[in-house]
Amino acid sequence: xxxxxxxxxxxxxxxxxxxxxxxxxxxxxxxxxxxxxxxxxxxxxxxxxxxxxxxxxxxxxxxxxxxxxxxxxxxxxxxxxxxxxxxxxxxxxxxxxxxxxxxxxxxxxxxxxxxxxxxxxxxxxxxxxxxxxxxxxxxxxxxxxxxxxxxxxxxxxxxxxxxxxxxxxxxxxxxxxxxxxxxxxxxxxxxxxxxxxxxxxxxxxxxxxxxxxxxxxxxxxxxxxxxxxxxxxxxxxxxxxxxxxxxxxxxxxxxxxxxxxxxxxxxxxxxxxxxxxxxxxxxxxxxxxxxxxxxxxxxxxxxxxxxxxxxxxxxxxxxxxxxxxxxxxxxxxxxxxxxxxxxxxxxxxxxxxxxxxxxxxxxxxxxxxxxxxxxxxxxxxxxxxxxxxxxxxxxxxxxxxxxxxxxxxxxxxxxxxxxxxxxxxxxxxxxxxxxxxxxxxxxxxxxxxxxxxxxxxxxxxxxxxxxxxxxxxxxxxxxxxxxxxxxxxxxxxxxxxxxxxxxxxxxxxxxxxxxxxxxxxxxxxxxxxxxxxxxxxxxxxxxxxxxxxxxxxxxxxxxxxxxxxxxxxxxxxxxxxxxxxxxxxxxxxxxxxxxxxxxxxxxxxxxxxxxxxxxxxxxxxxxxxxxxxxxxxxxxxxxxxxxxxxxxxxxxxxxxxxxxxxxxxxxxxxxxxxxxxxxxxxxxxxxxxxxxxxxxxxxxxxxxxxxxxxxxxxxxxxxxxxxxxxxxxxxxxxxxxxxxxxxxxxxxxxxxxxxxxxxxxxxxxxxxxxxxxxxxxxxxxxxxxxxxxxxxxxxxxxxxxxxxxxxxxxxxxxxxxxxxxxxxxxxxxxxxxxxxxxxxxxxxxxxxxxxxxxx
Numbered sequence: 009x010x011x012x013x014x015x016x017x018x019x020x021x022x023x024x025x026x027x028x029x030x031x032x033x034x035x036x037x038x039x040x041x042x043x044x045x046x047x048x049x050x051x052x053x054x055x056x057x058x059x060x061x062x063x064x065x066x067x068x069x070x071x072x073x074x075x076x077x078x079x080x081x082x083x084x085x086x087x088x089x090x091x092x093x094x095x096x097x098x099x100x101x102x103x104x105x106x107x108x109x110x111x112x113x114x115x116x117x118x119x120x121x122x123x124x125x126x127x128x129x130x131x132x133x134x135x136x137x138x139x140x141x142x143x144x145x146x147x148x149x150x151x152x153x154x155x156x157x158x159x160x161x162x163x164x165x166x167x168x169x170x171x172x173x174x175x176x177x178x179x180x181x182x183x184x185x186x187x188x189x190x191x192x193x194x195x196x197x198x199x200x201x202x203x204x205x206x207x208x209x210x211x212x213x214x215x216x217x218x219x220x221x222x223x224x225x226x227x228x229x230x231x232x233x234x235x236x237x238x239x240x241x242x243x244x245x246x247x248x249x250x251x252x253x254x255x256x257x258x259x260x261x262x263x264x265x266x267x268x269x270x271x272x273x274x275x276x277x278x279x280x281x282x283x284x285x286x287x288x289x290x291x292x293x294x295x296x297x298x299x300x301x302x303x304x305x306x307x308x309x310x311x312x313x314x315x316x317x318x319x320x321x322x323x324x325x326x327x328x329x330x331x332x333x334x335x336x337x338x339x340x341x342x343x344x345x346x347x348x349x350x351x352x353x354x355x356x357x358x359x360x361x362x363x364x365x366x367x368x369x370x371x372x373x374x375x376x377x378x379x380x381x382x383x384x385x386x387x388x389x390x391x392x393x394x395x396x397x398x399x400x401x402x403x404x405x406x407x408x409x410x411x412x413x414x415x416x417x418x419x420x421x422x423x424x425x426x427x428x429x430x431x432x433x434x435x436x437x438x439x440x441x442x443x444x445x446x447x448x449x450x451x452x453x454x455x456x457x458x459x460x461x462x463x464x465x466x467x468x469x470x471x472x473x474x475x476x477x478x479x480x481x482x483x484x485x486x487x488x489x490x491x492x493x494x495x496x497x498x499x500x501x502x503x504x505x506x507x508x509x510x511x512x513x514x515x516x517x518x519x520x521x522x523x524x525x526x527x528x529x530x531x532x533x534x535x536x537x538x539x540x541x542x543x544x545x546x547x548x549x550x551x552x553x554x555x556x557x558x559x560x561x562x563x564x565x566x567x568x569x570x571x572x573x574x575x576x577x578x579x580x581x582x583x584x585x586x587x588x589x590x591x592x593x594x595x596x597x598x599x600x601x602x603x604x605x606x607x608x609x610x611x612x613x614x615x616x617x618x619x620x621x622x623x624x625x626x627x628x629x630x631x632x633x634x635x636x637x638x639x640x641x642x643x644x645x646x647x648x649x650x651x652x653x654x655x656x657x658x659x660x661x662x663x664x665x666x667x668x669x670x671x672x673x674x675x676x677x678x679x680x681x682x683x684x685x686x687x688x689x690x691x692x693x694x695x696x697x698x699x700x701x702x703x704x705x706x707x708x709x710x711x712x713x714x715x716x717x718x719x720x721x722x723x724x725x726x727x728x729x730x731x732x733x734x735x736x737x738x739x740x741x742x743x744x745x746x747x748x749x750x751x752x753x754x755x756x757x758x759x760x761x762x763x764x765x766x767x768x769x770x771x772x773x774x775x776x777x778x779x780x781x782x783x784x785x786x787x788x789x790x791x792x793x794x795x796x797x798x799x800x801x802x803x804x805x806x807x808x809x810x811x812x813x814x815x816x817x818x819x820x821x822x823x824x825x826x827x828x829x830x831x832x833x834x835x836x837x838x839x840x841x842x843x844x845x846x847x848x849x850x851x852x853x854x855x856x857x858x859x860x861x862x863x
Contacts, residue, residue, distance in 0.1 A: 017126035019144030031477030050162035051491030056526035072752030080538030082771035087260025090253040110493035120167035125151030153361035154297030157477040169206020172199035176214035196246020248826025255819030268561025282399035294354035300413035305368035308385035376425035416468030423461035505532040514580025539564035550794030555628030557695025609740035612757035629726035657727030670718035676700040753811035769796035
């Protein structure tokens with residue numbers, strides 16, 4: 009028979025997997041039904057990043073750990089790796105077929121939630137002895153809390169923090185008991201490597217729990233200070249070992265685009281309390297649901313006389329204080345590492361859920377609360393429900409689910425109390441079990457009653473949690489953007505990209521009609537598209553100046569289908585797909601995927617040296633010419649009416665419309681061409697789009713269909729002389745690199761002999777690039793209008809550029825120091841343990857004590 013902690017952990021994990029999958033089956037969600045679960049950033053970021061990890065692990069990615077050459081024309085990958093992919097679960101994607109990447113991410117999600125349940129169940133029995141199956145139920149309550157099912161299931165890297173919190177609290181218990189110091193440091197390191205963001209929150213929570221445990225321990229102040237010191241050292245060493253990743257992430261954020269942040273506004277009391285109830289959902293309020301049984305037990309703790317007064321007061325005040333801290337701006341910011349969240353504001357809600365479960369365990373571990381205590385808890389719950397009923401988050405389905413859950417929880421606890429005796433406990437046996445499978449006092453007389461209570465509590469938790477998770481899955485689809493899992497569209501795109509791929513001779517862009525915001529990582533190719541918390545500010549500013557579009561406040565950059573920018577960035581092949589039929593805002597226009605090809609310069613070109621580089625101006629057409637090095641556009645005067653834009657241009661030139669603040673469609677009348685779709689608001693900017701060819705008359709009219717009020721700027725129309733562009737491309741090819749080789753963070757280009765001027769690499773000049781011409785020493789790369797550049801003096805026939813992400817050297821130094829310190833401390837501990845110890849035998853009479861030396 010397994011020991012209680014192993015049994016509780018296994019039981020919690022089993023319950024969690026069954027409930028999690030059952031909820032998705034009820035909601036008819038992937039992989040158990042036709043509804044997609046790929047919403048918001050799960051579709052746009054996390055699935056594509058895991059697909060890129062799959063490619064890396066199978067040797068199929070363009071780039072390596074240092075540079076991702078597929079996204080943003082070359083982006084730093086280590087910050088993304090540390091933010092999204094350093095979880096120990098992430099490499100499991102390699103075990104699945106590439107076209108089952110959505111299933112791989114789902115399985116990883118389920119495993120993470122199950123491990124969180126197991127970790128919490130283990131912790132509860134470490135905090136206080138109790139019934140193993142009850143610890144398993146409460147462990148599952150924590151893992152399947154409202155924060156998990158409403159927010160974290162589509163932000164799966166946050167789930168590492170859900171696992172980290174109970175593990176870090178367990179480290180605190182080891183520190184209290186002076187046990188496993190080395191393992192404690194490694195647990196802290198693993199938590200911060202897996203996801204430093206939620207690990208930071210979990211570390212704060214574990215520190216609060218340890219401080220409370222110290223306050224209740226009865227230790228003298230000196231012993232308490234020693235414990236606090238050991239805890240601080242453990243965290244410092246653990247975070248120090250994780251520094252090579254954490255420092256790179258930190259410096260990555262300092263160079264990232266600013267994004268869009270909103271001022272924090274606390275939710276109303278009714279909404280806050282409503283999120284404690286089953287089947288409530290919203291994007292902007294803290295999801296605090298932990299199940300009715302756990303909530304009742306936590307509410308009963310202040311009235312549970314079998315528990316010591318200090319325990320009742322301490323845990324109750326801690327839960328209340330942390331809950332209130334979410335509602336006050338300064339402490340709310342503290343929970344988020346002093347960086348305002350972009351998106352859902354209450355990402356620390358899992359800490360309150362954990363504390364509620366721990367309080368519930370302390371209530372139950374001292375015996376089932378007496379009827380008076382349960383009655384008081386029921387009264388508090390009724391008051392809570394009365395206030396929460398005024399919230400718009402409580403829907404009709406909540407009432408029958410809540411009534412059944414309350415009835416089941418109260419009945420189950422009452423039966424358990426009757427079967428085991430209120431507040432009575434039998435001591436643990438030497439093997440860690442209580443009599444009759446740890447069922448409590450009186451179990452020998454009424455085991456069936458205890459079993460009935462356990463089944464009733466399990467059924468209650470199963471029903472309300474399945475309902476809560478299923479409702480959240482359905483409502484998410486109504487409130488957030490959603491994306492189809494891998495299917496025929498993505499397969500056709502991937503095949504088209506693979507058939508046209510010529511990297512590093514030229515880039516292949518997966519297309520303007522994107523399926524998700526990180527199409528290059530999902531379906532292949534090397535494009536401008538890139539969505540990450542680390543999207544560089546220099547890339548954002550450069551593409552915006554060239555007429556590019558973006559969403560998410562500049563964190564999600566889009567492909568720019570433009571002949572000039574394709575020449576600048578060496579995009580020699582471009583995939584064209586119909587609008588994604590899964591996006592309901594677009595009509596389905598067919599399923600044909602085509603590829604267009606263009607003669608482009610190599611990745612490294614040579615430009616003449618200028619005394620001063622003029623800055624980008626307001627016109628994207630002139631900015632493109634500045635970066636190209638030649639005049640190729642006519643930018644005419646335009647006449648704008650309510651629904652048309654008119655202008656005159658040379659016949660046969662290509663018409664482009666730049667309308668970054670327009671939402672609607674645009675069509676060139678009287679000439680064949682694509683319909684331009686523009687979408688712009690406060691959070692997004694529409695990209696420049698090609699509309700067709702100027703008719704022989706030279707007079708062009710663009711018909712507009714606005715979906716909402718917008719603005720057409722001066723200089724909105726640009727007419728491209730394609731013949732002039734071809735001539736510029738031929739000159740850049742003639743003077744550019746004759747051979748380019750790329751390997752992860754190094755790119756080497758061979759140039760024509762005697763090249764002078766400036767070598768320009770068609771990649772954004774993000775921090776970390778160092779370049780050298782010939783055998784010269786590498787120096788920080790130059791900046792050629794946002795691109796990497798190297799000065800040439802005519803004596804070198806090649807240039808080499810290498811990339812090292814900012815913060816890596818500092819992180820390695822700190823990590824090495826932490827490792828050395830840990831080894832020294834381990835050696836000192838081994839020496840101390842090997843030394844003879846001196847013990848003093850207490851005398852049996854008035855004689856002096858005897859000193860015995862024990863080897």
